[in-house]
Amino acid sequence: MTALIWFAAAVLLAGAEALTGDLFLLMIAGGALGTAGITALVDLPVWGDALIFAAVSLILVLGLRPFLLRRFGHPPEHPTNTAALPGRHATVLRAVGTDDGLVRLGGEDWTARTLDPQIIYPEGEKVTVFRIDGATAIVFKEF
Known part of the structure; x- marks a missing residue:
C-alpha cells in the first residue's frame, strides 16, 4: 500500500x-x-x-x-523570429529606395529601404535582407 x-x-x-x-x-x-x-x-x-x-x-x-x-537546458541554436530573416531573399513589390519601399519576404509584405542610399531597386527585383530595423527590412542586391 x-x-x-x-x-x-x-x-x-x-x-x-x-x-x-x-x-x-x-x-x-x-x-x-x-x-x-x-x-x-x-x-x-x-x-x-x-x-x-x-x-x-x-x-x-x-x-x-x-x-x-x-x-x-539551452535555447535552440538556430535563430528565430526577425533574427532568422537576414540573408533571406525577397521580391520588391514597390520600388525600394532610401526612404520607402515594399518587399515580399517569406509570404509577408515588409516595408523596406536600401542598404546603399545611392541605389533604388525597381519592382520585381530580387533582393537579400541585410538586417531588420524595427519593422523595416534593410535590403541589398547580391551580384
Whole structure:
C-alpha cells in the first residue's frame, strides 16, 4: 500500500514538472519512484521510506540534474523570429529606395529601404535582407 502512495506521488510530481520545466520536480519524482520500488520489495517503517526518498532525490538533484541542464537546458541554436530573416531573399513589390519601399519576404509584405542610399531597386527585383530595423527590412542586391 505504501508503494502505491509513493508511486502516485511520483506521477503527480512528474506531471507538475511539465508546468515548470526546470527538471527539479522530475528529480524529486525519481526519488519517489525509487522509494516506491524499494518499498514494494522491502517493508520499511515510514522514517526508512523518508531516508530512501531523501537519498535518491538528493543523488538525482545533485548528480543527474546538472548534466541534464547542460545537455537540454539551452535555447535552440538556430535563430528565430526577425533574427532568422537576414540573408533571406525577397521580391520588391514597390520600388525600394532610401526612404520607402515594399518587399515580399517569406509570404509577408515588409516595408523596406536600401542598404546603399545611392541605389533604388525597381519592382520585381530580387533582393537579400541585410538586417531588420524595427519593422523595416534593410535590403541589398547580391551580384
